[in-house]
Amino acid sequence: DIQMTQSPASLSASLGETVTIQCRASEDIYSGLAWYQQKPGKSPQLLIYGASSLQDGVPSRFSGSGSGTQYSLKISSMQTEDEGVYFCQQGLKYPWTFGGGTKLELK
């Protein structure tokens, strides 16, 4: 199985600050990488697919990049509503696997 490792496990950011979350795959996943946001008590929501494509309706302050085994999610200007847990997921081959999550809080 492909292992997905996220870092950091948690972080806090001020309003307007740029936030970056990292995700590393145990093998090359050829940009088959998605990012999700989960707010407390809610279902996860897709933010980014194909490593860098923005899902419809997602604010443009979210962006994804990376290739091979290293990927990142960037929030260009932290907003109150961005608090939550972020997960990466590889979609190259079954079993689909997720990173452990990054909890983002407002400082």
Added chain:
Amino acid sequence: EVQLVESGGGLVQPGRSLKLSCAASGFTFSNYYMAWVRQAPTKGLEWVASITNSGGSTYYRDSVKGRFTISRDNAKSTLYLQMDSLRSEDTATYYCTRDRGVMDAWGQGASVTVSS
């Protein structure tokens, strides 16, 4: 609007069975692979099983193979997860998702608690 609505969760004793259902609307159900993803309390996300759009092929994580069965009824736009021989470690919220390699639609989740 894409909607996925799970039902059938609850409290069940270890070794017993439970069947989850997911009613889909707002898209052509028969065109899409579907999946179940679970989340144990305060834990991360874990893919459980997927099924092709026709239902002809299924995929499972190792820990549920032989115990869980994913199926679908395209005429009813409904996805199912039959869970047998349940264990305490199966306790989680189970999400119905549309599987395009990424999960681009999620239900609200069904809570399953396995405890005596």
